[in-house]
Amino acid sequence: MSERRRYSIKAYNNETFLNSRDARALRILAEYMEPDSRFSHYRIDDTIVFMGSARTLSREQAERELAAARRGEGDVPRAEMRLQMAQYYEDSRELAQRLTEWSKQLSSAERRFVVCTGGGPGIMEAANRGASEARGVNVGLTISIPVEEFDNRYVTRELSFHFHYFFMRKFWFVYLAKAIVVFPGGFGTLDELFEILTLLQTGKVRKHLPVVLFGTRYWNEVINFEALVKYGNIDAKDLDLMFRTDSVDEAYEYIVNQLSKYAVAEPGATL
Numbered sequence: 001m002s003e004r005r006r007y008s009i010k011a012y013n014n015e016t017f018l019n020s021r022d023a024r025a026l027r028i029l030a031e032y033m034e035p036d037s038r039f040s041h042y043r044i045d046d047t048i049v050f051m052g053s054a055r056t057l058s059r060e061q062a063e064r065e066l067a068a069a070r071r072g073e074g075d076v077p078r079a080e081m082r083l084q085m086a087q088y089y090e091d092s093r094e095l096a097q098r099l100t101e102w103s104k105q106l107s108s109a110e111r112r113f114v115v116c117t118g119g120g121p122g123i124m125e126a127a128n129r130g131a132s133e134a135r136g137v138n139v140g141l142t143i144s145i146p147v148e149e150f151d152n153r154y155v156t157r158e159l160s161f162h163f164h165y166f167f168m169r170k171f172w173f174v175y176l177a178k179a180i181v182v183f184p185g186g187f188g189t190l191d192e193l194f195e196i197l198t199l200l201q202t203g204k205v206r207k208h209l210p211v212v213l214f215g216t217r218y219w220n221e222v223i224n225f226e227a228l229v230k231y232g233n234i235d236a237k238d239l240d241l242m243f244r245t246d247s248v249d250e251a252y253e254y255i256v257n258q259l260s261k262y263a264v265a266e267p268g269a270t271l
Contacts, residue, residue, distance in 0.1 A: 031168040035161055039176070042158055043109070045267040047116035047139060047176040048099055048255065050092055051192050052123025052183030052214075053085075054150075058093075062086035088183050088215060089126040095181065095214075095248050096130030096138075102256055104136055110267055113178060113259060114139055118169075119160060121150045123183045128154035141169050170195060175271060178263040179255050180211045184218040200241050201234075207270045208262040212251050213244045 017023055057065065062083040069079035096115045103113040115131035117124035119140025131138035132154040140155030142162050163169040173180075174196060182193050193213075199205040213219050225242075228234045243254050 028165060028168060031163055031165055032171070035172055038159065038161075042137070043111050044114050044137075044139070044159070044176065045108075045110040045112050046178045046263065046269060047114050048096075048103075048259075049173050049177045049180045050096060050115060050117045050123060050127035050183070051173075051180065051185065051189050052088065052092060053185035053189060054118075054120040054122040054124060055186070056089045056122040056126070056184070057082050057086050058089045058126070059083070059086045085184065088123060091214065091248050092123045092126035092181075092183055093130040093133075095251055096127040097134045098130075098248070098252050099255060100131040100134035100136035100138070102252075104134070106264065108267070111137060112264075112267060114159075116141065116173070116176065117155075118142065118173075118188075119152055119155055121152055123185065125152045125154060127181075128152055132156075141172055143169050174199065174205065174209075176269045177209060178207075178259055180209065181251065181255070182211065182213050184215045184222075190222075197238075197241055201238055205271055207266075208258070210255060210258040211242050212254065213242045214246070214251060216244050216246050219244065 011017060018026065062079070062085075065074065066076070066079040066083050068074050069076045099113065100115055103111075106112050114137055115127050116139035117127045119128075119142035124140070128138050128140060137156040137159060138154070139159045140152060140161065142160070143166060144162065144164050161172070163172075170192065173192065180196060182189060193211075196205075196209075196211060200209060200211070225234075225239055229236050229239065243251075245251050245254070
């Protein structure tokens with residue numbers, strides 16, 4: 001009677017182990033090492049990060065929604081507000097396109113100041129779309145959350161990442177960033193904005209990192225930064241961590257000026 005041969009699974013092929021609690025450290029490390037490998041392969045030196053609501057519609061979508069609502073197929077006031085907010089989609093798209101065109105003119109073998117978003121719909125899609133329309137590569141850092149599937153077809157396929165851990169996704173937002181633009185958004189956008197401001201305020205991010213807060217009326221209603229100064233919970237100088245504007249031209253000129261002054265000569269990821 002022949003002896004039955006026994007086969008063992010190598011640890012790195014053992015999916016049961018890799019998905020277990022005991023292998024969490026390996027999964028976290030993978031969400032650092034795999035993106036790092038891809039960014040290096042595709043010569044991505046640094047990024048301009050766009051943040052904002054996933055719920056913001058393009059003007060075309062918002063106009064169709066409002067027309068349907070006026071035919072009795074929806075909520076008219078809600079559709080009117082979504083059309084108003086659609087301007088931010090168009091602004092994000094235009095700003096990303098212009099910044100990508102500018103970055104492509106730089107004399108560098110590396111890809112500098114690449115547009116990077118959370119890879120989702122809304123403001124994120126708009127920025128990826130603008131970069132794509134400028135024929136530039138762009139990055140999407142998506143996250144696994146229980147929401148409906150979406151299609152942001154403008155992210156460069158080779159630079160589309162999917163994270164499980166929010167903190168690793170946030171790391172990659174900040175680690176490569178040389179500028180950040182924050183459009184109106186909800187809980188996720190607020191979370192990202194305040195974490196970045198905290199890192200800058202406390203000196204944990206030591207590089208020069210300009211933050212543009214786009215949409216002054218929205219942000220003035222949602223966050224009373226001046227009240228934080230009034231009650232002594234931040235210093236007046238902390239307001240200088242943000243550049244606030246409603247103008248694509250102003251945002252573009254500010255970012256290009258800041259990058260030209262502080263970042264062009266210093267390629268690569270730094271904190």
